[in-house]
Amino acid sequence: MNLHEYQGKSILTKFGVPIQNGYAADTVDEALEKYDQLAKETGSPFAVVKAQIHAGGRGKGGGVKLAKNREEAKQHISNILGMQLKTPQTPGGMEGPGKQVNKILVAEDAYAPDFDANKEYYVSILMDRERKQNVIIHSTQGGMDIEAVAEETPHLVHKTYIDPELGMQGFNAREVAFNLGLEGTAFKNMTKFISKLYQAYLGADATLIEINPCLHTGDDRIVAVDCKFSLDDNALYRHKDLAEMRDTTEEDPTEVEAQSHGLNFVNLDGNVGCMVNGAGLAMATMDIIKLSGGEPANFLDVGGTADAARVEQAFRIILRDDRVEAILINIFGGIVRCDRVAQGVVDAYKNIGDIKVPIIVRLQGTNADIAKELIDNSGLNVRSAISLQDAAEEVKAVLA
Incomplete structure (x- = not known):
């Protein structure tokens, strides 16, 4: 789960990490009140207005502006709130639709009073899965173009690995x-x-x-000016207060709806929709689709209880994608009986009505033979398959 900058900074504060102080706001009037409050606290009319969206590179798209007085602050706030902000990391990049800004952060000017005396670093912490260790990635070349630094001058990007048994040690931080x-x-x-x-x-x-930039001020303070913070979804049950920070307006609406129905769904860019029970089988199904000459349009795991209601919801979600030319349903009947899934497919097909794309159903496991008979005798535009190879051939045939 991704967090906004102001949310990530609120977590950092709890752990004693120095941050660029500021206040979030949803409206122009509220933001101006926060500006006045901040000006009183800092004794300076300077403030930074920052768009709050789940994407980096906001400065390149005009989503971060320095205000030197209240009038400039009002102008920047009015311009940024509600804008469609396009950055290299929003959908489609700088040429895409961008993301609407519904919230802003009015923050102190952490670079004052002597801008030239400040230095910007890059610092991030994440898991290196290959080494099975957390790693602190850091560079003296902080700022908006850290991606270019990593590509063009990789020797300027350093990595400090943390031994999972020892944890963070003093020598790690000193390194x-x-x-x-x-x-x-x-x-x-x-x-x-x-x-x-x-x-x-x-x-x-x-x-x-990810702290970029991590600011070294002229008086030798170290401050988190920006903050990108992502949480492990599987650990949110331990952090109910953090789970409440979720902003579904920043997420794919189809994925949010799927989650509300107990479906694990991820949108992709292909032409073959897939509906599977089990994440591992879903990955294998996506491989089958590619081997048959298609491209997966989604990852969709209906879970171990693939009843008629879930199957119908899964159908409706997949069919919203105009790029889908076929749907492959691949179910292994271990916990769930294949005949129940097959009946769910038939019922869902009839309830939705007028499904124009061909559907391939591969059911294997408990009562698979009964399930195949149900599909074959349904009179619907549904093709059945027994083996993975059969399913691949059916996909290839409908795409030809």
């Missing part, structure tokens, strides 16, 4: 500070920053924390 070329007070502050950031990563069951 980061050394690699960033720090010394004196800044060195000590960076080691504290990294240690507390790692505590936040573990404490919140995060899958990613």
